[in-house]
Amino acid sequence: MTEHAAFVDGEPVSRDRVNALLEAVPARDRETRPEALARAERQRRRWAAQVVVIDELAQRACAERSPRGAGNCATSHDGAAAETRPITATLPAERDVADLGSIVAVALAHSSAARTLLEHLEREQQIPEEAAYDYYDxxxxxxxxxxxxxxxxxxxxETSDLLPYAQVREGIILELRRAAGRRAFFDWLDRARADVVYAPGYEHPGDPSHPDHEHRH
Known part of the structure; x- marks a missing residue:
């Protein structure tokens, strides 16, 4: 099997990073038949490769955004350090990731760079006053x-009493900014991984080019 799981801008992403994530995240499937277990493990490896690639792409995006390289991200993007950094297993609250899909949700749980990028994108969103009041109305x-x-x-x-707009305005703006930040994150991700090249056996689990593909959230 190849030593690399994927190539990002021509640079290899080591399969060791995929294996580290697989060790950190227990398998959901409880298959016992050999052929079913083998299929589940193939899909899990492809799933983990997607998470690792998002981490790699986020590290690069953080480096581009920071005037001092990746200083604004909790992990550095400096070759060997990126290859061997520990995988964490701190999961975000379920209510915070329920609408993200499993791959992105786990990427945000395990990649501080992805979380940082999402936070940056959220802060950048400008919510017009009219949009906030329209949401209230x-x-x-x-x-x-x-x-x-x-x-x-x-x-x-018309006679029902509502909490005053001024009292709830800040919460509305935060909620709309969070939603807009997530849309921006998905837009960034679609663009960023368009040119990623995956090694055989590490393609997206839903890629129809391999026979046992599936798309599950």
Whole structure:
């Protein structure tokens, strides 16, 4: 088997990084039949390669964004250090990753560079005042006063009392900025991995070019 899992801008990404992630994340599948277990492990290796590639791409993006290289990321992008850095197993809260899909969710859990990049993208999002107020107006059910909630008031009835916009404005802006940051992260990722070349056996689990592909979140 090749020593590399993928090539990013012509530079190899070691399969050792994939193996380290596989050791850190227990298998979900509990297959017992030999052929089913072999298939599950092949898919798990492909899944882990995607996570490692996202980490590699995020490290490079952090390096490009920082005037001192990757100083703003918690991991450095300096060849050997990137190859041997430890894989962490600190998972984010389920509510924070439920809409991301398993590959991106695990990448954010295990890659400090990916988390840092996402945080940068979130901070860069500008939310117009009109957008925040429009969200408040369209989601009145989220802003009923406790008294109105207790009596089961219709949030869209003109006489129902809402929490004042000024009181909830900051939370709305943070939520919209977070959503916009995630969209920006996915846009970045689609562009960044378009030219990644995967070694045989490390393709995306959903890649239809291999016979046992699947797409699972």
């Amino acid at each position: 369209r989601n009145r059910d989220r802003f009923l006063t406790p008294e109105e909630l207790a009596r089961g008031a219709d949030p869209f009835h």
